[in-house]
Amino acid sequence: xxxxxxxxxxxxxxxxxxxxxxxxVSVAAETAGSEGEKTPETMVAALAEDESxxxxxxxxxxxxxxxxxxxxxxxxxxxDVASTPKPASQTxxxxxxxxxxxxxxxxxxxxxxxxxxxVTKPAQPAAEAKVSETTPTEDSEVRPGEEPVTAGTENLTxxxxxxxxxxxLGNEIxxxxxxxxxxxxxxxxxxxxxxxxxxxxxxxxxxxxLCLTGAIHGxxxxxxxxxxxxxxxxxPEKLSGRVVGVPIVNLPGFQQGSRYLxxxxxxxxxxxxxxxxxxxxxxxxxxxENIIRRCNLLVDIHTGSLKRTNxxxxxxxxNNPDVATLTQGFDRMAVVHSSxxxxxxxxxxxxxxxxxxxxEAGESHRIQEHQxxxxxxSLTSLMERQGMISRMFVWSDPEPVYYDSDWxxxxxxxxxxxxxxxxxxxxxxxxxxxxxxxxxxxxYPIRSSSNGRVIGMAVDQVVMAGFAxxxxxxxxxxxxx
Ligand SMILES: [Zn+2]
Numbered sequence: 001x002x003x004x005x006x007x008x009x010x011x012x013x014x015x016x017x018x019x020x021x022x023x024x025v026s027v028a029a030e031t032a033g034s035e036g037e038k039t040p041e042t043m044v045a046a047l048a049e050d051e052s053x054x055x056x057x058x059x060x061x062x063x064x065x066x067x068x069x070x071x072x073x074x075x076x077x078x079x080d081v082a083s084t085p086k087p088a089s090q091t092x093x094x095x096x097x098x099x100x101x102x103x104x105x106x107x108x109x110x111x112x113x114x115x116x117x118x119v120t121k122p123a124q125p126a127a128e129a130k131v132s133e134t135t136p137t138e139d140s141e142v143r144p145g146e147e148p149v150t151a152g153t154e155n156l157t158x159x160x161x162x163x164x165x166x167x168x169l170g171n172e173i174x175x176x177x178x179x180x181x182x183x184x185x186x187x188x189x190x191x192x193x194x195x196x197x198x199x200x201x202x203x204x205x206x207x208x209x210l211c212l213t214g215a216i217h218g219x220x221x222x223x224x225x226x227x228x229x230x231x232x233x234x235x236p237e238k239l240s241g242r243v244v245g246v247p248i249v250n251l252p253g254f255q256q257g258s259r260y261l262x263x264x265x266x267x268x269x270x271x272x273x274x275x276x277x278x279x280x281x282x283x284x285x286x287x288x289e290n291i292i293r294r295c296n297l298l299v300d301i302h303t304g305s306l307k308r309t310n311x312x313x314x315x316x317x318x319n320n321p322d323v324a325t326l327t328q329g330f331d332r333m334a335v336v337h338s339s340x341x342x343x344x345x346x347x348x349x350x351x352x353x354x355x356x357x358x359x360e361a362g363e364s365h366r367i368q369e370h371q372x373x374x375x376x377x378s379l380t381s382l383m384e385r386q387g388m389i390s391r392m393f394v395w396s397d398p399e400p401v402y403y404d405s406d407w408x409x410x411x412x413x414x415x416x417x418x419x420x421x422x423x424x425x426x427x428x429x430x431x432x433x434x435x436x437x438x439x440x441x442x443x444y445p446i447r448s449s450s451n452g453r454v455i456g457m458a459v460d461q462v463v464m465a466g467f468a469x470x471x472x473x474x475x476x477x478x479x480x481x
Contacts, residue, residue: 060339062404062476063319092165092172096179101199101232105180160205166242168200169290176204176236183246185286194252198291199227199245201234207241207388211295211354212379213287214246216268216302216345218253218260219364223301226361226375233380234389241388244295249287257365259305268302269341271348284345292349297326297386298356299379300345303371309363310456310471311423312374314400315340316357317350326355329385330378331398333359334455334473336405363459403455403473410435412444413464420470424454432470435463450474 099105163175173179182195212230214223227245234243248254252262261267265280272292273284292298304310313334318324327335340347340358349356359378362371381398383389410416418433420426426448435444446469456471463469 059337060319062337091170092167093170094172096171096173096177096181096200098174098177098236099179101178101180101201101234105197160240163203163206163240163242166200166202166209166294168244168294169198173200173202173242175202177202178231178234178236183287183290185283196246196248196251199231199243199247201231201236201239201243203239203241203243203388204237205240207239208296208386209242209244209294210297210299210383210386210388211244211292212246212299212301213249213292213345214301215248215250215254216300217266217305217364218248218250218256218258220259220301220303220305221365221367222303222362222371222375223359224248224254225367225372226301226359226379229372229376230379238390239388241386243383243388244291246287246291259364268345269343271343271345272352288345288348288352292345292354293352295349295354298345298349298354299359299382300349300356301359301361301375303361303366304363304456307363307461308456308458308468308471309422310360311454312359312361312371312378313403313455314357314359315346317346318402320350320355322355323350323357326357326382327400327402329382329398330357330359330400331381332374333378333400334453335400335402336455336473337402337476360456402476403453404476405452405455405471405473406449407468408432408446408449408470408472409465410444410446410463410467410469411465412437412442414438414442414444414462415460416458416463416467416469417460418457420454420457422454422457425452426454426472427451432457446470448472 165175166173169181169183171179171181178199178201181198181200183198184195212227214227215221224247227247231243231245250261250267253260253267256262259266261280261283263279265278267280267284270278270280270284272288273286274281275285276282277285311334312332313336314327314330315336315338316323316327317339318327318335318337319339327333338358340350344358346356346358359375361375362368380389380391384391385398412435414435414437416433416435420430420432426432428448428450430448431445432448432454433446435446436442437444448470450472452472452474454470455473458467458469
């Protein structure tokens, strides 16, 4: 469904903006020609937005009784969640080899159909992976049922509970090991049956299962690297809990540099999916049933879309106490309240009892070192806060910054030139940039609506009137205080 009906109140102002966002422009074009007369209802292309504009704007307001909401902030985040395996438990067919994730992997072999409906057949993908000779531990000698010998040298936290085996995609991953599996949504169309790598680190000690998903939009690259770095630095012997990374969920989109699936659908509008729906529904379903349901905590990593860039930030439903608590572990992240939209992985996962936030970092099509570092640091901070890892040096408590936010839209079409940079602190009325009309030479300033910080903005480009150009965050109360 690329197109849907959208009622427009004052069509002339809003329509060009819709057009600017719409990818296949053609359809709505003729309706735009009206010289100011009202068009009660207009067909426009569905807005291909992430959580960038509409979802934040249309978000249900944050409930202003933080004490009640996130009083749970004090509850120790780890243990209890940890041992509660999520509903869809799976039966392992074989033990996954312990491999050092830093090793170069052989190209993945086609994996068996991992559709959750069918029990996975004995899988070979990970088995083919070379068992690392350089792995510091000899985990491959730990047999199922045998208690893994946890190094008594840990002088960390309260007595860690030894972990159990973890079963994913038909593989048993022993405690204290890491491995690389392959997920294939089992959609037998050329290019779609290609297996997607899944990285798993099962810590030696019990703890929560944290999942990281990247590139649900295939052109959003920073998350892929954030997940790679985060996971490759984990030492299974020192980890409490598990980390499951899906660096590239939308592999076909990634290969084509496209945000979408090959059928032009936005995968992040189809969760939790369905086994007999559209292509997007099926892929979403397979991911959700096979992997997402195995998680306690989920961070879905995105970037700005449509030539917009985001300061590293979380989108989180602050009305959900568990989610609000989770955000407190992310260091130096802007946290923007957003209740999200139906079909998003974040919403579907929260509904399934998995505490989830979206992380946004930078812009699409780019690898941005700064943004990646911020993402990795923040996830490391989260894992520490969750009791999963222990950092050698801890400077202070994590410091997320909470924002209420507003999008400022261009009132005129033309070429946008920004005077401010991402992250800038701005005051009300300050000029953020100009839209220059290349035909008339007119210049229209865009001003900040409030005192705050530029937490997201459009890169310089041609814009239509109504284009959401600047996302201004104003510091909000810290939940629980
Ligand atoms: Zn995205």
